[in-house]
Amino acid sequence: MLRFGFGDSEGALETGSVHSGARFGYMQEEEVVDLAKCGHQGATEFLISRFRPLVENKARAYFVMGADREDVIQEGMIGLYKAIRDFRSDRLNRFRPFAELCVTRQIITAVKTATRQKHVPLNGYVSLNRPCHAETADSTLMDVLPSVAGGDPVAELLGGRLPKHIDETVTNALSDLERQVLACYLDGLSYREMSSRLDCHPKSIDNALQRVKRKIGTLLKE
Template sequence: MTLEKTVLYNVSNHACTVGGILVSADFKTIDENLIDFIQLEDEEIVELVHKGESEALDYLIHKYRNFVRAKARSYFLIGADKEDIVQEGMIGLYKAIRDFKEDKLSSFKAFAELCITRQIITAIKTATRQKHIPLNSYVSLDKPIYDEESDRTLMDVISGAKVMDPEELIINQEEFDHIEVKMSELLSDLERKVLALYLDGQSYQEISEELNRHVKSIDNALQRVKRKLERYLEVREFSL
């Protein structure tokens, strides 16, 4: 199955179009045909998507929609509609579904988290460059209001309560920067280059041509990146 490259998120009718498939944003209206996927692991569902199961794609979009919206809600860009950021997150989710390859040492969720967050950050940086706006014009709504020791954030003031659903926990800007620094220490020079080009939207073939490497070498590098990210996130969660 060849998935379309465009992911459209329509907030007015709370629906998402992925690969030409219209998906309701209300999980309560999920088709009965999708119930069977609940018993499967995400990695198994992604494999079904790759085999052409459109309903599997529908299910994953349903499952991760709040996760994407939670991440998008964490950022604000002056002069831009907040739903533009949501759409970028959906594009990141699409890339994760499209390109994930099952690996016993990594999970789809960790890979999706990386793709979604990086897509949002990249989009914001691109927008600020185009509009000649300083990068500090966008802020994380999870940043403490008063000082670094405060637990009260701008998001708390806006919503009146913290998000408690584990599926909606997000990486704010400071945490993301820390992960980027840590990953730069863990990754080899080739892995860093491959990851940067991949997250910039290039295909395996394009990356292999730019780096003058075989496509299999590019795939292996990304698999190593996923394993290292998975291990790091597991250690980070254990230490929190």
């Protein structure tokens, strides 16, 4: 079973993970998201498992030079985590379209950031999803999509700023620096902005972020 959190049985239903998954299957996705936001590990695992095919499908739409497909999938899973974290059932009726938006934006933003920072392996990409027939040869799909550098998808959709937090089950396994870097990354900060905020060399920021991604990637495979 995919695990996006830490710990053994905390938050699991008394009937066990198998029966928990069956129970979640009869619930509305929005109800499961609300449970996950309250720290229910079983609900989070169920959502990660259910939406991973969507993430993999989105990842197939991008060819990233110098990276394997799993790198792109991990970026998409981070987008899914952000969707679970930021979804507000009192503001939006359905979770799935919001999750799809967050996953797509996360992949595109990661590619743009990596291209700007000239980091490998995410140092360039070709979109196979929607070719952009712009007048100039340099124009790409990511150029015509709204930038997310100044805010998160929730703010764009709702026109307001929502409180943000990072799930304790994820941060428990991270060092202080890794937690701070992850928080900045989820807020859409560039490497330069992270370096200024945390008073760290950009290389230290990059190393910490790569460690965070490896840890999350390992958890998703467990």
